[in-house]
Amino acid sequence: MAAHRKPRQSPLGGQAVRTAATLALASAATATLFEGSGHADPRLTTAQVKAKVDRLYEEAEVATEKYNGAKERADEAREAFDRLRDEAARRTERLNTARDGLGAMAAAQYRSGGLDPAVQLALTSDPDEYLERAALAEKAGNRQAAAVTAVRRELGAIRQLRAESASSLAALRGHETELRRQKTAVLGKLEAARTLLARLTAEERARYDAAVAARNGTGSQGNSGSGGTGGTSGTDTSGESGGTGVSTPSRADRSSGGDRTPVTAPNNRAAEAISFARSQIGKPYVWGATGPSAYDCSGLTQAAWRAAGVSLPRTTYTQINAGQRVSRSQLAPGDLVFFYSGISHVGLYIGGGQMIHAPRPGAPVRIAPIDEMPFAGATRVS
Template identity: 60%
Template sequence: MAVHRKPRQRSLSGHTARTAATLALAGAATATGFEGTGHAEPQLTPAQVKAKVDQLYQEAEVATEKYDGTKEKADATQRRLKALQDETARKQEKLNSARDALGSIAAAQYRDGGIDPAWQLALSSDPDQYLEDAALAERAGDRQAGAVTRVRRQLREIEQLRGAAHVELTSLRSRQAELKRQKTAINGKLGEARQLLDRLSPQQRAAVTSSDGSGRASRSAPDARAPLSQGSVAAPDSRAAAAVSYAYAKLGSPYVWGATGPDSFDCSGLAQAAYRSAGVSIPRTTYAQINAGRRVSRSELQPGDLVFFYSGISHVGIYIGNGQMIHAPNPSAPVRIAPIDEMPFAGATRVV
């Protein structure tokens, strides 16, 4: 009978022991993080946070302008689809009435039995009256044929309307999907910026989100309109003056991407709302607004001109004179007055 011996465990020694010890230490370091320092992200200075947050806000604003443009197209598509559906319903109602009329004619013919006209003439007790009735019937037949033709035409029109509505519906669904993607991108950028700002102290955060990064409070109170009321810089006409006045009245309003007022705005939404208050319609997005009037140089700027920033034309403000503008900066700051040289200048447009 065979004897089964328990295998003898080999002791760790030499190189094997050193390797095991190294692995154990590495495991412990991973598990404990050396008291949290193993995977710690590098601590950013307030200046580095400001640079990163500014970049994220600018990227979010590019995405916001794309969202605004897509939303505008989606809304237009929705209106066209609704008009097509309403027109289809109206034509369907007319078609149903025409079909009912044809059904009544067909039922009357069935009741008459469809007797051959020659026999009807031979059997008539009043041939002259029959001939007169036959002429009326022939004209009625012509009207019936016309009614059939109209029904067929209405059917074709309804099918064309339904085809057009299907195209618009497909386009709308595509734009709605694009809106969802753009919204996700915007929220991602803004969320990342919030996380960075949350790492700072209140004083540091105030400095980072101030207009010039110095920590000085930006001018966002209604009394900031004083320079304009003193007449130091006059708007070129009443509509530009009305747009500037509207912008002053909205100082302190929160920035909300996609908003066009009256209580919150994004940058192009503020510009559009200001000119809408003056009775002037301008496009929704910055890259369309820059072409909404006559281009002017920086040295020619007058109050009411729209000033644009960044190479992608992703930000806009309303010029108020003396190198200043009113704009909706980003989610960390309300509508406020700021110098136009705080961002890369891309051009200006005089709307009226």
């Protein structure tokens, strides 16, 4: 019977197959068309590129400060864990010593037979000798009790230290996870900025550099540096204190914009902080760096005030609370000036509307007007 069965028909007949093929080709062509138009970025003007790059660098700086905070917390957690581990090792050594002493006492009792004191009294022929031995036995018993107590105390302390170490290690792992997340965020923003700048033609890049320089009041050479804001200084993504070298500050970097009249610092410490910051002019910006060969913004202000004998916290959002808040009209040299709504950038005010700061990748430490960014507040370090 099987030989007489009709061949099984395809669900799609000849016409249906042709129609389906036509639709498939049309769909593929449409998808390709939409895919191409959806993924092809429209040609941006120089001004639009600048706006996007500025926003990316601002977002990168926000992530950098979060990275700095996570690193500070991770370092503190690591130090706490190491202290607990060292204390546990010392306690374990004391426990072993106490156990050895207790074992020696137990062995001595075993060798002496450990007779009941009443039996010893009955067997002795000299009561005075017995009483002397009994006193010694009591002292030995007291020493044994003290040794047992010491063992128990060390065991309890070690248990507590182990519990604290486990908690500290869990906190450390959490901070390290946050550290990696913020590092990824920083690198992503910087790479996006470099990609945008790489699409500019030579003429567009020249216009871009001129626009950045005009905003900073530094002239044509003030901000382009080595490849502009996407140059080699910004490609060091290690987040460590080491930099990529020191560039020589231009005249514009040393005295850019605004009133250049020297202003006397209100005290010796402020003068020392400013003097240190001036000596760092021309060194590259590297995110996460705290010197001595490269800095990010909060790393520079922290290092400047450290040179003056004052310890500042690591991040912008903690530095703003490290002293007395002052208004913009009350600014004095040495004050910390903060920018953007998220308090993501900081500089060291030097008077005359000027500050020394580490701007961003590709832009070395320099003097700049404080009105080049949205002012968020100021703090006087004491």
